[in-house]
Amino acid sequence: xxxxxxxxxxxxxxxHEHRVATVSAPYxxxxxxxxxxxxxxxxxxxxxxxxxxxxxxxxxxLTAAPEDSLHLDGEPFTGDAVLAADETPPAHSRLSAGEVRxxxxxxxxxxxxxxFDPAAQARRTFTGIEATPYDPAFVLPGRFRPYGEDRxxxxxxxxxxxxxxxxxxxxxxxxxxxxxxxQVAVDAQDGSLWAVFGDATGGRSSYRFRxxxxxxxxxxxxxxxxxxxxxxxxxxxxxxxxCPFPPPxxxxxxxxxxxxxxxxxxxxxxx
Numbered sequence: 001x002x003x004x005x006x007x008x009x010x011x012x013x014x015x016h017e018h019r020v021a022t023v024s025a026p027y028x029x030x031x032x033x034x035x036x037x038x039x040x041x042x043x044x045x046x047x048x049x050x051x052x053x054x055x056x057x058x059x060x061x062l063t064a065a066p067e068d069s070l071h072l073d074g075e076p077f078t079g080d081a082v083l084a085a086d087e088t089p090p091a092h093s094r095l096s097a098g099e100v101r102x103x104x105x106x107x108x109x110x111x112x113x114x115x116f117d118p119a120a121q122a123r124r125t126f127t128g129i130e131a132t133p134y135d136p137a138f139v140l141p142g143r144f145r146p147y148g149e150d151r152x153x154x155x156x157x158x159x160x161x162x163x164x165x166x167x168x169x170x171x172x173x174x175x176x177x178x179x180x181x182x183q184v185a186v187d188a189q190d191g192s193l194w195a196v197f198g199d200a201t202g203g204r205s206s207y208r209f210r211x212x213x214x215x216x217x218x219x220x221x222x223x224x225x226x227x228x229x230x231x232x233x234x235x236x237x238x239x240x241x242x243c244p245f246p247p248p249x250x251x252x253x254x255x256x257x258x259x260x261x262x263x264x265x266x267x268x269x270x271x
Contacts, residue, residue, distance in 0.1 A: 012134040012228055019231065019260070020129055027090040027101055027116045029237040030123040034115040035105075035159075046113060050097050055111050059084045060104050062095075071096045090116040107242065108163055114240070122238055128264040134228050138258040142173035142225035144193060144217040146186070153183075155196075158235040158243045165244045171195060171214070173225040175254060182212070182250050192216045193223070196233070196244055198251035206261040207236050209246050230259030237263070 023029050036046045038060065044052040050068035054061050060083045064070045070077045073094050085106040086093050093116075095102040103114040146169035154162045168186030171193060172179055184193040195212045202208045210230045217223040234241040 008136065008139070009134040015229060016129070016131055016260075023129070023237055024123065024126050025091070026099075026118040026123075027093075028123070029234045029241065030126050031090070031116040031118055031120045032114060032234075032238040032240045033117045033120050035112050035240040035242065036115070037110060037112045039110060049102065049113060049115060053113060056082060058082050060111050060113075069097055070102075085111075090114070120238075126263070129232065130261045130264045130266070132228075132258050132261060135258055138227035138256070140173040140175060140225045140227070142171055142214065142217075142223045144184070144221045144223055145170050145172065146221075150186075153247045155247050156245045158233075158239075158241060158245070161242070163242070163244065165196070165247055167247065169193075171223070171225065175252075180252055180254075182252075183247050190216055196246045196250060197230075197256075198246045199256040200253065201255045201257060201261070202251070206256070207232055209233065209243075210256075210260065227256050227258045230256055232260045232262070 025031075034048070036049060038046075038053055038055050041053065044054050044063075046053060050064065050070055052063040062070075062081050062083060064078050064081075066078050068078075072081060077095075083094065083104045086095075086103045088094075090101050090103050093101045093103045095104075099118055101116040103116065105112050105114055147167070151167045152164040153167060155165045157163050166185055167183045169184055171182045171184045174180070182195045182197055184195045186193060193214050193216070195214075196209060197212060198209045199206070202210075211233050212225075212227070212230050214223055214225050214229075233243040235243040
């Protein structure tokens with residue numbers, strides 16, 4: 001039997017199965033039940049979140065009483081602590097309250113606490129991701145052209161607020177005899193690319209926008225653009241994510257009838 005490198009449909013099926021397992025994990029995106037911006041709670045008390053919270057020059061200050069039943073780094077915690085943004089996956093977050101995990105995040109200088117609950121309704125009712133089977137017609141030769149310097153554009157986010165989206169270059173690829181371009185972000189650590197894009201299926205037979213993570217380009221900028229691995233953004237799984245919408249120019253004029261399309265059982269394509 002051929003290995004996955006010689007059997008792209010089999011490799012795609014493994015990718016899809018891994019995605020379903022990841023999003024449905026106890027602390028995956030379906031478990032997010034709230035993103036609470038500390039600026040909205042100047043008194044320091046967040047409904048349904050234990051402890052007292054406030055921002056400081058060094059991070060987020062947390063004060064916990066015994067009745068808060070908080071754990072920090074796996075140990076019962078009372079008193080005061082200053083927390084930086086949690087860069088680990090929610091399953092490994094420093095703070096917990098029973099089975100619930102609390103994650104401190106920072107976005108453009110603003111601090112928030114996220115709540116991940118394995119008992120979330122979205123996780124209990126999840127039946128899968130609607131995805132189109134592998135189609136070789138959506139595997140395209142691409143080329144990455146970096147900008148001379150990184151750019152930041154203001155784009156609307158899923159929570160209705162505009163935030164800066166960092167962009168490091170353009171990804172060009174052909175489809176239907178025409179060249180198309182997406183503006184992409186570049187990971188500072190490994191150079192991998194990431195795009196937020198829309199297409200002609202958005203809000204109809206697919207979620208309103210999707211993500212694409214094609215990997216790291218070769219030294220000459222060449223890279224395979226596999227639209228079969230277009231994936232749903234986190235906000236497709238929980239309303240409390242703040243996913244950026246596609247920047248100007250990142251809505252493709254053709255139908256990307258490939259990859260993840262929407263949640264199974266969705267009543268409308270846009271949800």
